[in-house]
Amino acid sequence: MATVSLIQYENASDEVKAVFDDIKRTRNVKDVNNFWKALANHPTTLKRTWEDLKQVMQPGALDPLTKEMLYIAVSIANNCDYCIHSHTASARAKGMTEAQYEELLAVVGMASETNALSTAMKVPVDEQYLK
């Protein structure tokens, strides 16, 4: 169903195995997700994407759960089925409560509505925001 086959660990090259091992170690999981198995067809992209994601999602000025929720918000707006499923699950694994999820969705829905209204009317940006 994917446009590429999914590469399993036992059939992977050493280069791919090294990335898979780092994902499993970093996330403390037994196997990597399908996203990585698909990306493993393209080892250079696999390595670059994982290194980037590891850097971007590490705890910093924003905590990991907030980052996951931002990831969900973008994935909804971009309509990525796979990403909505995997990041909603990740956020829950990181402690997102149902009440937080409700508010997250409410903000995403509300933003989508006012985005459309602002765009429709071509509202000029307020002067104080342009200074």
Added chain:
Amino acid sequence: MATVSLIQYENASDEVKAVFDDIKRTRNVKDVNNFWKALANHPTTLKRTWEDLKQVMQPGALDPLTKEMLYIAVSIANNCDYCIHSHTASARAKGMTEAQYEELLAVVGMASETNALSTAMKVPVDEQYLK
């Protein structure tokens, strides 16, 4: 430049003035933003949108700054100029630091990239997410 004229408080109907007054009181500002002045051409939509936004953005299971950052993330993905400007300014007014802003943008950028890759390869959702 907008597709509608901007309604100023002094020229507004009583119905619109009541909403403007509530916005000013709730946000503790002297004047409402252009978004509301544009929407004031459509008083029913103005009232409904403001009531909804007030409910959605109030403090709850998520704090107001997190909600603003989610709003920014969606507005970027939806490419709403006005909304990006106004919500980035609001988030800063609510204390978003430059380090937080950097991480917010990094997550939005990274999500956009992996959204595209997942969509491109039609990666099947992992079984554990479908239970």
Added chain:
Amino acid sequence: MATVSLIQYENASDEVKAVFDDIKRTRNVKDVNNFWKALANHPTTLKRTWEDLKQVMQPGALDPLTKEMLYIAVSIANNCDYCIHSHTASARAKGMTEAQYEELLAVVGMASETNALSTAMKVPVDEQYLK
């Protein structure tokens, strides 16, 4: 500011002039819009696009104003500045009232919100819609 120069009638090739003449005759206007002047850099695309648009927008099972409003709705969702301006103006020229415009925007905004919510929750399509 455009990525191509705008071709004015007096500088156009005969092939382009023929299309411009047909647009002016069909729409009963003195000059064509910037969209056509930009597209005139690519005469084959100009001719194909105009012929298609003329066919699609002619009165049929849907009246011209309904077609313009659908055009606005798509242009908002696709965030096309030029198209939002030109089709909102066209709809008004075809008799769209402010009350109709308010309801059009309200539907577009509401659809954007429920689109986001449905997508976020991956709501399964109801069985009766799949028969």
Added chain:
Amino acid sequence: MATVSLIQYENASDEVKAVFDDIKRTRNVKDVNNFWKALANHPTTLKRTWEDLKQVMQPGALDPLTKEMLYIAVSIANNCDYCIHSHTASARAKGMTEAQYEELLAVVGMASETNALSTAMKVPVDEQYLK
């Protein structure tokens, strides 16, 4: 398959049941759609969304079928699977003929094409639209 479970009437809270009852009464249907059953996990959002939708979709300056067709147009542009299915079915239930559906899709397709072309060339908005 959804990110939330679907709440059936018999398992719903009184607050949710009251909204479900109003949907069934207003639409004269025996059961509510999956969208509402999913949203029922978030009673506050359920109630707000239903009240808003009821207001927006009621007959007014635009007739109900035109509103449904606008809803379809936005849902296509936003790529919402669930919404495309449910609103296409609703439009047909409200009398949309196959000829109207053909013209609706033709406009949506054509708008998507000219949206892309205008955006690609950054066509400047005609002066008469900016007055």
Added chain:
Amino acid sequence: MATVSLIQYENASDEVKAVFDDIKRTRNVKDVNNFWKALANHPTTLKRTWEDLKQVMQPGALDPLTKEMLYIAVSIANNCDYCIHSHTASARAKGMTEAQYEELLAVVGMASETNALSTAMKVPVDEQYLK
């Protein structure tokens, strides 16, 4: 599962059969794809879309494979499931190697990321691009 039934050749009108025959001849295939069978419900749109596509996709200043890859890139960004599948298959049939596919996806992913970052920061267009 589609919103229309798929029209098979043996049940098609003469008008539709003529288009199907031209598609089969032009592409040297035994049967047309589901896209055309769905569009056959709307014969005018079927004919217009096929004539346009045939013109646009013919060899010209860009070779057929480059055109297919551009088609894939747009289909990913627009999130069209059907189109991603069919055009990825077409590109492979036209000789796209796995190495080319990797680079295509890498560019699409990278562009999606920098598009989001540029949009987020509202980066002003460099003066030299506006001359």
Added chain:
Amino acid sequence: MATVSLIQYENASDEVKAVFDDIKRTRNVKDVNNFWKALANHPTTLKRTWEDLKQVMQPGALDPLTKEMLYIAVSIANNCDYCIHSHTASARAKGMTEAQYEELLAVVGMASETNALSTAMKVPVDEQYLK
């Protein structure tokens, strides 16, 4: 007008200067574009994005002009003003002819139209693409 100030070389930190120097050397230009000056507010993201872009855009299985054209196609579909301007200019600098540009836009426009039609009708993917 941007949400961040543009960092000029003379005011940049050593870390930022090193990236700017590499960009100027790699591209053989006297100054970096506004995109990089904006991103320089976030040095970690600046460095990561530049390293990634350099890797992705280098000559490989696809030539640099094809990569630029793919970048334009995605930027149009994602509606990124800045990116459309800068990558259209880059493609021209790399030799894109007006005839190639016409065909690029024609494909992007056509894809946008058929993407919308396929999505609207929820066309099922042909069996041969799912093997």
